[in-house]
Amino acid sequence: MKVPAGTTAGDVVRQAELPSQGEDAIVVVRDADGELRDLAWAPESDTEVEAVAAGTEAGRSVIRHSAAHLLAQAVQDLFSDAKLGIGPPVKDGFYYDFDVERPFTPEDLQALEKRMKQLAKSGQKFSRRTLDSIEAAREELADEPYKLELVDLKSDSEEVDTSEVMEVGAGDLTVYDNVDRHGEVVWGDLCRGPHVPHTRFIPAFKLTRVAAAYWRGDQNNQQLQRVYGTAWESKDKLDEHLEWLAEAERRDHRRLGAELDLFSFPEEVGSGLPVFHPKGGIIRREMEDYSRRRHEEAGYEFVNSPHITKSALFETSGHLSWYKDGMFPAMHLDEERNADGEITKPGQDYYLKPMNCPFHNLIYRSRGRSYRELPLRLFEFGSVYRYEKSGVVHGLTRVRGMTQDDAHIYCMPAQLQDELKSLLEFVLDLLRDYGLEDFYLELSTRNDEKYVGDDESWRIATEALREAAESSGLELVPDPGGAAFYGPKVSVQAKDALGRSWQMSTIQVDYHLPELFDLEFTAPDGSKQRPIKIHRALFGSIERFFGVLTEHYAGAFPAWLAPVQVVGIPIADEHVPHLQQVQKTLRGNGIRMDVDVSDDRMQKKIRNHTTQKVPFLLLAGGKDVEAGAVSFRFRDGTQINGVPVESAVGALQRWIGRRENASPTEENVQAELA
Known part of the structure; x- marks a missing residue:
């Protein structure tokens, strides 16, 4: 549609007799630059726009953000001392953070939802207002310390975190006022927008849970109460989603792990460190044994490495420079002292390994290698340990101790493309053998602020992965900046029985570590050349794959995996x-x-x-x-x-x-x- 200068988008929508109710109701428009605009927006010049319906992903996102405002208004109606954090839309819903005197109870959620329904029914208008200056914003938001911090962030820099973009964003500072039927402003919130025209455009929502959250995700900041909810374009869609959530709850691997006596997380062992019971041990053994058999058939050689190592190994690999925050603290060992307490032999730092790859480099380097041995495929079920923060640990899908089905392939440059294609085919076939069928691929490219190596090797590696991924025939989704510091990767994303995507296998091309470890092979002409290294984890980790399969099958494992058949x-x-x-x-x-x-x-x-x-x-x-x-x-x-x-x-x-x-x-x- 074309919106003439000085005319609101809403006027054009009404003149075109486009729907104003139901799943096809027009909630916002998208301008030529792809930016979403309120229906009250009036361009300064004639502008082509696209109408955005409630039942689209963009439309749902706007509905959900508007529902977050409705929640914040309800909270401040019932808890007058509550201070506002941020309230963005998220996948399938929304949340809002609040600083309140006490945690919210289930009864509080019921009361808040009831108040939200009253507000939605009242038909308050969302009215956008531009603040004249940073100083005006500070004056208006003097009683909202967290909003003031965002205003100060805005004044210092145009760059804001993605979770805060709905609050300040780029451009002017704006407030959305909620205006009642008498034209009075009854509530308002600092927000970039856009929003639905009025609260009756939020037809179906439900508050789902409360969690603790640190302000701006920093544990050094104040802990807030985060209220989650979901909102949809119709009651039918809401009911459908709530049933989906109920089914996801029934399939929760943590619940099934206890009910089926598969695994547990004893408090005496520690957070994120599971133990597998006999029945779970059988499933795990069957998973591993079949994988071993397939790897043997594919020409992999099995290796094994210790759980800890001196710090020098991870200094060489770069992990202590780039990955130390994800590692457990060092153990200082081997120090010797005489009777007077004087050090006669300095100690050394040892680390639990977060990765297997540096060990495999040492195995490769243990003797001379000929081009005739390449590609050399080394495979290990290697236990690794990563210091995940307590708020991130989640059942088997995010643990601190895990076993990776880790492979590293060393090949000549001329072998790289064929090896990547056959490797991707091998990975997908093996995942299908476990019952996963619906895949897409993600190509993670260089983070320009966190990488090592030269531009040319990154370009070659990225294009080789892109070509191999495209040859698979699967959808390829870009992931800009998502690569590891040493090389780009392709990850296999698998959808489970509920349609949720899980990252499974990863394939990374690495020119850097062979350089750091001075890895060589003797070429046909007798010269010493550098191999390329391919990192590959098929399941990601046994623990995580176990959790995914448990939820995929709702605990009803295929007979070949079932602990009791x-x-x-x-x-x-x-x-x-x-x-x-x-x-x-x-x-x-x-x-x-x-x-x-x-x-x-x-x-x-x-x-x-x-x-x-x-x-x-x-x-x-x-x-x-x-x-x-x-x-x-x-x-x-x-x-x-x-x-x-x-x-x-x-x-x-x-x-x-x-x-x-x-x-x-x-x-x-x-x-x-x-």
Whole structure:
């Protein structure tokens, strides 16, 4: 649409008879520069704009930011001493930070949401106002210390943190007033905008939780109360999202880890340091064993390195310069003193390793290398330790101690492109074997403020990764500045059953560390040349991958990964020997089967093992024993009766042996038996 000079965007929207209600309601417009503008905006010259509907990502973001203002108004209505932090839209919702005398309770959230609904229904207008100067802003915001700090930040520099851009941004300092139906300003907030025209354009929202948050993310600053919420263009979309959240809660790997007795985080061990129980240990072993087998087939050589090292190794690699904040503190060891307490042998600093790569460089350098050995693929399940801050640690997906399935490939420059393509194919195929199917790729390029090496090697490495990624046929998303200090990377982003994206495998090209460690190979002409190093973690870490798979399958692991694959359930005690004979046969074929000989009734046994998400239950009564048969019972409640033991054993062997990822049901197992 064209908005004539001096005419508001809202006038043009109304003249065009575009929707003002529902999911297609126009909430803002986008100008020729891509900037979102309020409907009250009137350009100084004729301007082409695009109408932005509530049901678009941009429209939802505006609705959510407006809902954050509604929340802040409700908080200051009910808690008059509350001081305002910031309130940006985020993925699927919004938050606002507050300085209040006491933490918010669940009852407070209910009261705040009720007040927000009253305010939304009242139809207050969002009215934009430009402040005349920094001094005027300081005067108006004298009672809001956190807003004053943002104003001072604005006066010092045009550069602001992304989380604060909705407050100050570039250009003028502006306030959005909430104006009631009588034309009176009832509340206001420092904000760049834009916002919906009035509060009735916020049709569906819910407050979800409260968390502690430090002002501007700095632990040295005041701790605030952060209230999270979600807002959508319709009640149906809100209900759909809330059901999604409920399903995500049901799939939470921390909850399932306890319910299924897979792992725990004992307080005595420490934050972010999990221990795996026997059932979790089986799943982990199966994950690792299959990965080892695939790596052997692909020509990898297995190595092992210690958990700690002298500081000199990480000084050489650069990790102590670039990564020290993510490492555990040094252990000062090996110092010797005489009887008088005088040092006779200086001590040395040792560090828990955050990375395996420097050790692999030493293995490569341990003897001369010929071009005939390249590419040399070294692989290790290596335990590493990273000092994640306590607020970042989260279940298995963000831990302090982890095992990486780490590989480093040393190759000649002429081999780089083919190696990257085959490596990416290998990574994607292996992830598919574990049941992940929906991928896209992310290309992380150099951070110009944090990198080592020369421009040309970075250019070559980046283009090689780009070409390999594009040849995969997957979507490639740019990640400017996201590379490690020593080289660019491609990361595989996998979507789980709920559509959430998880970073899985990473592939990095590194010209720098071979230089630092003086790595060489003898070329065909006898000259000494430098190899290129490729860093590759396939799962990222075993722990994180375990957590992702737990949520992807909602704890109902494929039979080949399940800790207990089969449980025999006798109808009466006299049927136990029959099932124990089946158990002996299956265990002899490497299948994990238990027989439930407890005193519980059969229906309770079925319920217990279904709750534990065992993929196959084998039931046996008198007729089954007489016929030499068993009956299958599946997690979805379906059943196949009277299956000859030999057929049942064969079906289980085939199903588990081919690593079938589907959950067994009457329909798909019946096809297996046919």
